[in-house]
Amino acid sequence: MEVQPRQRVAAIDMLRGLAVIGMILVAYAGDWDHRFRVLTHADWQGFALADMIFPSFLFCVGAAMPHSLLKRAGDRPGAEVLAYLARRSAALFLLGLALNLLPSFDFAHVRLMGILQRIGICYLAAGALAMALGRRTADGFQLPLRSVLLAAAAVAAAYGALLLAWDAPGCGRACFDSVHSLPAVIDRAALGINHLWPYGLTNGQVTYEPEGLLSTVGALVNVLAGLAGGLVLHRGGDAWRPLALAAVVLLAAGFALNPLLPVVKKIWTPSFALLSSGFSLLALVLLRRATSGASIVLAFGANATLAFVAISLLDCVLQLPLNAGQSWHDSLAHGLGGLIADARVASVTYSAGLVVVMGTLLLALYRKKLFLRL
Structure with missing residues (x-):
């Protein structure tokens, strides 16, 4: 933990904070069988508001780069900057892996990939590309906006070409389902069934990893889109109008590609990358003057990594047995269910309680200007 004196961009922290709060509301339900539809992901093809949470976080990773990494690149040798990128990436990856090992430390069945792992890989790739x-x-250090835009387009086009060229046995060319799609096939072969997300199921069998290897190429597009947006903001002046226009273009491009490359978050197709990047950019524009509840949201955004680790650890504790084999989570969720008639409201009340607990901690750190940096 360190005091962070660097000037921050409030809109980026706001978007990142909302993404973390959204993640808690979506991923830590009181009752998984009773949830509001807005807090659920798309089953496979298509998109939902909940699907925009992780892409927005990745977008913020890129958007923050001009205010951090590029300044470092201007002051220090290139080799030193690349080493810094590699250290931060490795720290994020290993932290994510360590959280996946909790609480049983079952190395034979540990999930190898995850949210922090994907962030670490994308951060390294985007940083190396920027260098x-x-x-x-x-x-x-000068990074041309045009070069970043061309790189993002090239990554999206290359990934899309791979998906379209893949001739899946038993499914045919350009297969996008949860069993035969190229990302799913690669993850099963490279990572092994025992090391995939245990809930990546097709007909009761684990078949895919939503934060997989090849699909991380699609997620890199979101980071590069964020980097491009951050460069525009870093230049100063009236940047918001062109950013709003770019958001509309990205949203339209994502929808336009859908007939050829379906929008599928779980394999992060190029259409999904473009659509979600447009959403994140539009949200950033809309947040530029947001003030209501800003402190608590900024507290989540400025300490997002700590928030992710803390909520993961808290949930791990809440899953421990309390009595008669019932966990703390189940006991609290059951208690709320007895107090609140609508099961969906009871479920989201549990999630909101976690947000309040996390927010209280993070707000205290934010006011003292203490931030976790890996």
């Missing part, structure tokens, strides 16, 4: 595309000048 390769930019150059150091007398005025500091």
Whole structure:
């Protein structure tokens, strides 16, 4: 934990904070059988509001780069910056893996990938691309916006071409289902069934990893879109109008690609990457003047990694048995169910309680300007 003196971009922290709060409301339900539809992900093809949470976090990873990484690139040798990128990426990956091991430390069945792992990989890839595309000048490190946009387009096009070219045995060319799609096949072969997300099921069998290897290429598009948006903001001036226009273009492109490349979050198709990037960018624009409840949201956004770790650890504790084999989670959720007639309201009340607990901790740290940095 360190005091963070660097000036922050409030809209980016707001978007990141809302993404973390949204993650808690979606991923830590009181009753999984009774939830409001808005808090559920799309089953496979298509999209829901809940599907926009993780992409927005990835977008913020890229959007923050001009205010952190590029300044470092202007002051220090390239090799040192790449080493810094590698250290942060490895720390995020290993932290995510450690959280996946809790509480049983079952190495034979541990999920190898996850949210922090994907963030770490994308951060390293986007940072290395930025270093390769930019150059150091007398005025500091310069990264052309056009180069970032071309890189994002090239990544999306290459990933889309792979998906379309894949001729899946038993399914045919350009197969996008949860068994035969190229990302699902690669993850089963490279990671092994025992190391995939245990809830990535097709007909009761584990078949896919939503934060898999190849689909991380699609997620890189979101980080690069965020980087491009961050560069526009970093230049100053009236940046919001062109950013709003870019958001509309990205949203339209995502929808337009859907007949050719279906929108599927769980394999992060290019259409999903573009659509979700447009959503994140539009949300960023809308948040530029947001003030209501800003402190608590900013507290989540400024300490997002700590929030993710803390909620993971708290949930791990809540899953421990309390009495008669019932966990703390089940006991609390059952108690709320007895007090609140609508099971969906009871379920989201449990999630909201976790947000309040996390928010109280994070707000205290935010006011003291203490932030976790890996």
